Amino acid sequence: MRIASLTRQETLSGFRLKGMCDDFELYFDFPKSIRPRLCADPFVAASLLSAMYLNQDIEIEEPWYISEQLLKNLNRIQDIFSRWEQYLGYRLHKIRITGGQLGEVPSDFDKTVSFFSGGVDGSHTFLTNKDEIDALLFVKGIDMQLDNDALFAQTSEVNRVFLQKYDKPLLTIVSNVRFLGHHFGVKWGACCGGGLSAIALAIGARKCLIASGSSYDYIYPSGTNYISDHLWSNGQTAIVHDGAQTSRLDKIRMLAEDKDCLDILRVCWHDDGYNCGKCEKCLRTMASLRALGLKVDTFPELTDDMALNQLAKFKLYDIHDYQFLIENIEQAERIKDKVLVKALKKIQADFERRKLMRDADKCLFNGRIQAVKQGLRNWRNGFRSNLNAG
Incomplete structure (x- = not known):
């Protein structure tokens, strides 16, 4: 290069x-x-x-x-x-x-x-x-x-x-x-x-x-x-x-001490409004806000219906996002929010099931199935990147 x-x-x-x-x-x-x-x-x-x-x-x-x-x-x-x-x-x-x-x-x-x-x-x-x-x-x-x-x-x-x-x-x-x-x-x-x-x-x-x-x-x-x-x-x-010394939930707790900072909270990168309220990052943050008892005008409130019909259906693909899921589950259990726990644990079960399948692919097929999927994702990402750049 x-x-x-x-x-x-x-x-x-x-x-x-x-x-x-x-x-x-x-x-x-x-x-x-x-x-x-x-x-x-x-x-x-x-x-x-x-x-x-x-x-x-x-x-x-x-x-x-x-x-x-x-x-x-x-x-x-x-x-x-x-x-x-x-x-x-x-x-x-x-x-x-x-x-x-x-x-x-x-x-x-x-x-x-x-x-x-x-x-x-x-x-x-x-x-x-x-x-x-x-x-x-x-x-x-x-x-x-x-x-x-x-x-x-x-x-x-x-x-x-x-x-x-x-x-x-x-x-x-x-x-x-x-x-x-x-x-x-x-x-x-x-x-x-x-x-x-x-x-x-x-x-x-x-x-x-x-x-x-x-x-x-x-x-x-x-x-x-x-x-x-x-x-x-x-x-x-x-x-x-x-900032690695602090968990995501503790960071949000600190932001809540500065109302002006919490009032401008923006995590979305989907370019669909200030926060779209529908993507993984938005729903994850909305789950954290609900688990901490916080309401922020830049996000819609995560209602029971949204938790069960939108949040619970989300699929995680990145191990880095799994940590935030576990943090949210632990906090939801701490405050005994049964609806939020149910929605988050459904995401957890789906993620762990797919991880088990990937592990089986490594053991039985030397990772060939995952390699094919990764190749397809790389091609798709490259195609989208070319469209955005154009």
Whole structure:
């Protein structure tokens, strides 16, 4: 995979940093307050998992600088991710990174940042680190589709107003980094650590906090995690995984202490309103809110009918989401909410039944059935990605 044709252009609204990652043009649009570094670091970080999946060495075009510290760290990341194939669902090969010139390109953005979209994890990271954080990053193309201007404008304004009471700026960024992995057949869940870090490396932040989606109770390898996130750092930008010491329910409890924060809660990425109230993330969060006795205007209330006829019919496919299911079951049992327990345990039974079938496939057929299914999913995701990009 060749990293080439890097440019930094001044635009009417700020700066655009772009470059070719093989045949995919990766770009980042920044506001005027951020003049991105022109170097290979963000492009290599964003494309590493795709190159490992394709078993292609990364070749950096000669004029561009690459951090020596980042290169060393990426070797360790490859050691880690190449051992996580069974969790990530991809065969990942160790590759070489060649070309370019060793060096740290200086930055004038000496700030600590964190990603913020109004969700549970990002809000918790902000509230627990607000004295250290200088600015918050909200990225169009990650938390919502690139073409949803109306929702991005609405959500940006809501988040900006909330952060004003803490005197913290919200910096809005636009990027297609989420689609890079899809272009080469890798889900965002596997390559999100490199994708998020690429933004921090591009702006040259002093430190970037990446909010944890899981707690230490559930050690399931994923694209962003407390084992590998810090290894996306270079000699200038420290990447820090934050929040794994706290469960999802405890995070929501903390958000409830700041009514303004809870009032803007947004977890949905389906671009169907502020929160669609129908997807897995929405229903999971609605179940948590019901189990904690909280009502939030940005979500419909999870009634008994919705719990039994919508929530209970949901199928979980990701082991990372299973942890949230167990947390919700335990809390629903604690408050003796029989309807919610029944709905959640139906999801649990279905998930465990399908896991048993996958385990049987591994034992009896050496995983061939699952391999065929994964191939079909990769093709479908690639097809959808091409449609979205178009």
